[in-house]
Amino acid sequence: MEELEATVDELLRLRDTWILKNTRLSFENLTEDPEKVFSLESDLISLIREVVQISEEKAEKMATRVSHVLDLVAKVLHSHDLSTAQKARTLLLKGKALTLTVPFAQDTEEVKSTLRKAIKLDSNLSDAWCELGEYEWMTSGPESALPLLQTAFKLDKHNSEVLWRLSMLLRQLPKETIVRQNFLTSAEFSNFVEGCDDGGVAVSLRFAHAAVRERPDSGQAWECLGNALFTASLVDAEGGGFLSRSLVAFAQAAKYPEVVGQPHFHFNRAAAMHYADNFSGALAHWFRAALLDPAWPAPRINAIRCLNALRKMHTAVHATGTNTTTKTTRKRVASLISTLSPSTNSMNRLLGPYHSLRYQTFAELAEGSNPGVVCCGGIVASLPADSELTLNLLLVDAKGAFLVLRIFQIGKGSGPSTKDVIAIPDPIVEHCTVSTGLIHLLHAFDACVRAEGAESAEEEDDEFGGRDTKIKELDQLESLDFLILRVSSPQILCVNGSRVGRAWTAAAVPKNVFFAST
Numbered sequence: 234m235e236e237l238e239a240t241v242d243e244l245l246r247l248r249d250t251w252i253l254k255n256t257r258l259s260f261e262n263l264t265e266d267p268e269k270v271f272s273l274e275s276d277l278i279s280l281i282r283e284v285v286q287i288s289e290e291k292a293e294k295m296a297t298r299v300s301h302v303l304d305l306v307a308k309v310l311h312s313h314d315l316s317t318a319q320k321a322r323t324l325l326l327k328g329k330a331l332t333l334t335v336p337f338a339q340d341t342e343e344v345k346s347t348l349r350k351a352i353k354l355d356s357n358l359s360d361a362w363c364e365l366g367e368y369e370w371m372t373s374g375p376e377s378a379l380p381l382l383q384t385a386f387k388l389d390k391h392n393s394e395v396l397w398r399l400s401m402l403l404r405q406l407p408k409e410t411i412v413r414q415n416f417l418t419s420a421e422f423s424n425f426v427e428g429c430d431d432g433g434v435a436v437s438l439r440f441a442h443a444a445v446r447e448r449p450d451s452g453q454a455w456e457c458l459g460n461a462l463f464t465a466s467l468v469d470a471e472g473g474g475f476l477s478r479s480l481v482a483f484a485q486a487a488k489y490p491e492v493v494g495q496p497h498f499h500f501n502r503a504a505a506m507h508y509a510d511n512f513s514g515a516l517a518h519w520f521r522a523a524l525l526d527p528a529w530p531a532p533r534i535n536a537i538r539c540l541n542a543l544r545k546m547h548t549a550v551h552a553t554g555t556n557t558t559t560k561t562t563r564k565r566v567a568s569l570i571s572t573l574s575p576s577t578n579s580m581n582r583l584l585g586p587y588h589s590l591r592y593q594t595f596a597e598l599a600e601g602s603n604p605g606v607v608c609c610g611g612i613v614a615s616l617p618a619d620s621e622l623t624l625n626l627l628l629v630d631a632k633g634a635f636l637v638l639r640i641f642q643i644g645k646g647s648g649p650s651t652k653d654v655i656a657i658p659d660p661i662v663e664h665c666t667v668s669t670g671l672i673h674l675l676h677a678f679d680a681c682v683r684a685e686g687a688e689s690a691e692e693e694d695d696e697f698g699g700r701d702t703k704i705k706e707l708d709q710l711e712s713l714d715f716l717i718l719r720v721s722s723p724q725i726l727c728v729n730g731s732r733v734g735r736a737w738t739a740a741a742v743p744k745n746v747f748f749a750s751t
Contacts, residue, residue, distance in 0.1 A: 237309055238514055268670040306330075321355035322355075324347055324359055394635050404662070453491070456498055463508070496532065504517045520532070533678070573629075573630060575652065584607055584730075587727055608718075613635070626648075647739070655727070
């Protein structure tokens with residue numbers, strides 16, 4: 234029995250670390266600075282081909298290893314005088330091994346029948362109910378999995394595997410799902426539900442915290458907590474501080490090879506870093522996700538889209554008002570500077586309810602938070618979107634200095650217009666930098682993947698740079714360096730002297746932001 238347990242455990246680890254163990258994408262390479270680890274075109278192309286080949290071989294080689302486990306199971310069942318509980322445990326291990334074949338097997342009924350036999354022998358075996366829930370999730374969807382995971386939880390309220398799956402499931406099921414509503418109103422889960430709204434995000438977060446408490450050495454539990462906290466930061470389930478805690482949880486999860494070897498982990502972590510305006514970190518993790526699964530276009534497209542948007546922000550901040558922009562734009566800038574002059578009588582009106590705060594120009598603002606301060610800028614132009622979460626605008630102040638304004642939690646189609654004047658209380662200033670090396674690496678990788686047959690990540694028309702569908706020559710790419718004004722919600726803004734309030738506010742939709750695997 235011990236040999237069987239160890240073999241199945243090793244098989245599960247191999248599933249999650251397949252690429253790490255069989256390619257040059259080692260755990261160390263995926264946790265170090267990518268600029269120091271990976272070189273440009275020649276090595277990247279061979280690495281991409283290596284990863285694709287090994288990924289294609291995984292199904293056949295894992296099936297061979299599963300067959301070895303099935304032989305061990307047969308040996309244990311026939312050569313040992315097992316108790317009923319031991320037989321149930323043996324069938325559970327067989328079911329776990331067979332579950333690995335679900336993604337590539339045509340007939341998976343043996344998985345279900347094996348796990349049901351285990352449950353029939355020992356109906357109190359929480360792990361078997363959990364594994365059956367996992368199977369139903371993969372084959373029929375989360376709604377079919379919830380009742381089984383509920384049973385697993387009732388049998389063992391300290392089972393971390395069950396707890397993090399329930400957390401994940403509650404974030405995936407639509408609000409109107411009957412099984413979800415029944416779950417949230419069940420007295421058996423009152424400790425998790427009490428005091429939470431009916432949205433389920435706060436309940437999901439409590440399950441994720443419980444999973445980590447039960448297994449602080451579980452990388453999957455930490456990953457689930459990171460995703461739950463990130464979701465909470467988007468919908469603001471219980472207040473603030475979720476985003477920074479999400480990044481801490483992701484950092485803990487990154488200590489485990491079975492997590493680091495999964496592309497969806499890097500994709501989700503990149504999304505959280507992107508939301509925190511840690512652009513270099515986000516780009517690096519999208520790159521890692523794309524390396525682990527070159528056939529998955531989302532990480533590469535997100536990285537190139539973000540990078541091109543950042544480049545245009547950089548260009549707008551450093552070039553606007555010079556001869557490189559249009560005459561119309563230069564006239565607009567001059568008009569806004571005149572309107573913003575502190576000597577004009579209109580300044581108090583433009584500051585609206587914030588006129589009593591200490592007024593500062595952009596140059597006088599410190600990086601980070603500026604409490605008790607108000608700054609004011611006119612909108613020169615809208616800037617390309619780097620995600621679905623923000624509205625990006627180019628501002629000019631009374632001294633002719635430019636900053637990028639990033640407004641979060643804003644409804645689609647809402648927001649101020651060009652030539653509007655915005656007053657921002659307690660402004661938060663962030664320094665955006667992306668190194669030349671990282672830019673070169675991302676563009677080189679994109680070029681390599683496209684050379685292997687992938688589609689190009691095209692950009693839209695905009696006022697700064699025109700339609701940019703072709704990547705610049707690598708030796709023409711420069712580092713990015715500019716300042717950002719971060720506004721977490723539009724309701725604090727004052728536009729043309731009037732407080733915006735909640736008119737433009739809209740919570741982000743998590744499913745449109747990141748790949749919620751755990």
